[in-house]
Amino acid sequence: MIGIRGGAPRRARLVGFGSYVPETVVTNQDLERLVDTSDEWIVTRTGIRERRWVSSEQATSDLAIGAAKDVLARTGVAVTDVDVLILPTCTPDHVFPSVAALTAHGIGATRAAAFDIQAACSGFIYGVAQGTAMIEAGLADTVLVVGAEVLSRFVDMEDRTTCVLFGDGAAGALLTAGDPDRYTGFLGFELGADGSRAADLQIPVGGSRLPASGDFAPDQAFVKMNGREVFKFATRIMEESVIRLLERLDISIDEVDLLVAHQANQRIIDHAVKRLGIAEERVFNNLERYGNTSAASIPLALSEAVDAGRLSAGDLVLLVGFGAGLTWASCLVRYEPE
Ligand code: UT7
Numbered sequence: 001m002i003g004i005r006g007g008a009p010r011r012a013r014l015v016g017f018g019s020y021v022p023e024t025v026v027t028n029q030d031l032e033r034l035v036d037t038s039d040e041w042i043v044t045r046t047g048i049r050e051r052r053w054v055s056s057e058q059a060t061s062d063l064a065i066g067a068a069k070d071v072l073a074r075t076g077v078a079v080t081d082v083d084v085l086i087l088p089t090c091t092p093d094h095v096f097p098s099v100a101a102l103t104a105h106g107i108g109a110t111r112a113a114a115f116d117i118q119a120a121c122s123g124f125i126y127g128v129a130q131g132t133a134m135i136e137a138g139l140a141d142t143v144l145v146v147g148a149e150v151l152s153r154f155v156d157m158e159d160r161t162t163c164v165l166f167g168d169g170a171a172g173a174l175l176t177a178g179d180p181d182r183y184t185g186f187l188g189f190e191l192g193a194d195g196s197r198a199a200d201l202q203i204p205v206g207g208s209r210l211p212a213s214g215d216f217a218p219d220q221a222f223v224k225m226n227g228r229e230v231f232k233f234a235t236r237i238m239e240e241s242v243i244r245l246l247e248r249l250d251i252s253i254d255e256v257d258l259l260v261a262h263q264a265n266q267r268i269i270d271h272a273v274k275r276l277g278i279a280e281e282r283v284f285n286n287l288e289r290y291g292n293t294s295a296a297s298i299p300l301a302l303s304e305a306v307d308a309g310r311l312s313a314g315d316l317v318l319l320v321g322f323g324a325g326l327t328w329a330s331c332l333v334r335y336e337p338e
Contacts, residue, residue, distance in 0.1 A: 011185035012132035012143075013178030013336050014317075016075040017303040019171035020066025021052045021290065028164070035160040042164050047266025051167030051291035053152040059093045063170035064148035065106035067296075070303075071144060072107070075174045075337075079107050083140035085114040086131050088123025088147045088295035090324060091154055092116060095206070099148060109144070120201070121262050121323025122191070123147055123295035124173075125331050128319075129189045131175045146172030147295030154203055156222035165264070166223070167291035171299035184334035190245040197233065197326040200226045231268060234322045238272040241330040242320050249332060251316075253278050256332075258311055262321035263287035263297040272320070284310050294323065313337050 027050045028039035042048055054063070064087060072079055087100035100114035119126040124147040131143035148170035155163045178185055205221040206212050212221070238261065246253060259278050261269045266287055273283055284305040293300060298319055305311040313335065320330040 009180050010136050010138060011178045011180040011183050012135040012175045013183045013185050014333050015077075015174045015176050016071065016337050017171065017173050017299055017306060018067055018070030018072070018074050019169070019300050019303040020063050020070055021169040021300070022054045022058060022063065024053050024055065025050050026053050031164050034157060035163060037160045037164055045267070046165060047287050048165065048291045049288045052169055054150050054168045058150070060089055060091055060148045060150045060170075061093050061099045061102035061106060063150065063168065064099055064103040064146050067148060067170035067172050068103055068107045068144055068146050071146070071172045071174050077142060077174060077176075079109050080111060081142045082109045082112045082144050084131065084134055084143045085109055085112045086117060086127040086143060086145045087114070088117040088119060088127040088145070089149055090118055090120045090123065090294055091149045091151055103146065103148075112144075119193070119323065119327045119329070120325055121264065121292070121294045121297065122321045122325070122327040122329040123323070124298045125189065125319055125321055125329035126191060126327070128173065128175065128186070128331060129191060129329070132186045132189075135175060135177050141177045143175040144172060145175065146170060147297075147299055149294045149296050151223070151292070151294060154223055156219055159219070159222065161227060162223050162225055165292050167293050169290055169293040169296045169300055171296045171303050173299055173302065178336065183336050185336070187251070187332040187334070188245055188249050190241045190248075190330045191328070192241070193325045193327045195325065197229075200229045200233070200326060201324040230326070231265070233326055234264065234268045235271045237322050237328040238268070238320050239275045241328050242272070242276055242318065245330045245332060251332065255316055256318045257282060257315035258305060259283045259318045259320070260298055260301045260305065262323065263290065263301055264292045284308070311335055
């Protein structure tokens with residue numbers, strides 16, 4: 001249960017990360033045997049070399065449970081202290097109940113309020129914004145945000161334009177209430193959505209407009225993407241969103257210690273890095289090993305950045321993403337594990 005606490009000023013603090021990915025590694029060479037593609041095309045056009053796929057028994061909540069447990073183990077926080085579990089996903093186990101409720105049950109977060117957020121690949125930043133707002137409003141002290149996706153169930157394995165891009169995985173972050181005299185916390189967010197672009201990236205079947213019980217062409221149950229349009233949108237919006245955020249906060253890109261962008265396509269990230277003028281050594285990517293894991297991609301990269309010694313206590317971190325909706329999101333935060 002979450003309560004009304006109010007009182008002293010509070011700041012949401014970014015304490016740590018964790019992740020869980022399925023065991024099965026699918027390489028570009030494996031995909032060469034499935035569709036008319038090549039390792040060379042995939043690497044040069046996307047930067048992806050391999051991705052993970054779930055086993056036939058696994059669903060999104062199974063990955064989310066693994067990631068949530070890893071976040072708690074790494075941050076040393078007791079599961080019974082979690083007030084809210086926010087779960088960004090666009091590939092839930094079911095239309096309802098939420099993956100969040102299944103995950104809270106799976107980890108034993110019996111006190112936690114739990115809900116999903118659907119903002120596709122922007123979902124992790126949207127979820128963190130929601131968690132920050134709840135902490136700073138005094139509604140919660142400890143919030144777990146876990147992005148989890150099983151995209152392999154929603155891509156057409158006969159469609160080479162999409163099946164090579166996506167992967168499965170889960171990763172998350174822990175936010176707690178911090179003293180504003182001691183912690184910087186989240187400096188700001190820039191979030192947006194443009195539903196006029198909905199058709200550029202969607203799964204047509206499975207909701208109330210085209211229910212799974214109706215008549216539809218089999219390919220309509222899979223990801224449909226206008227790749228070139230999404231590419232153009234992504235390159236424009238990542239730069240614009242970050243510039244709006246930094247200008248509003250009056251912070252220069254030179255002050256940013258680490259940029260973690262949504263891991264969709266290396267060419268999109270490289271474009272943003274160049275346009276924003278941030279040094280490449282201040283950018284962390286792991287796209288080549290996981291592909292696009294949508295709402296899990298940013299926390300999965302953050303988790304590995306910590307392990308790789310690329311993210312240290314006190315660093316100023318810039319996050320930016322884009323996705324179906326079309327949505328976008330950026331965020332500036334100081335990483336304060338201690
Ligand atoms: O989280 C948000 C999710 N979405 C994205 O981030 C996607 C954004 N878009 C992209 O990343 C890129 O547009 C793609 C990677 C999807 C495609 O790259 P592209 O450079 O825009 O290629 P294209 O769509 O212009 O296609 C070029 C050619 C086409 O052949 P023709 O018509 O020129 O003969 C495609 O049929 O590449 C062909 N092609 C492939 N060839 C080999 C498309 N997919 C493949 C493939 N293997 N897997």
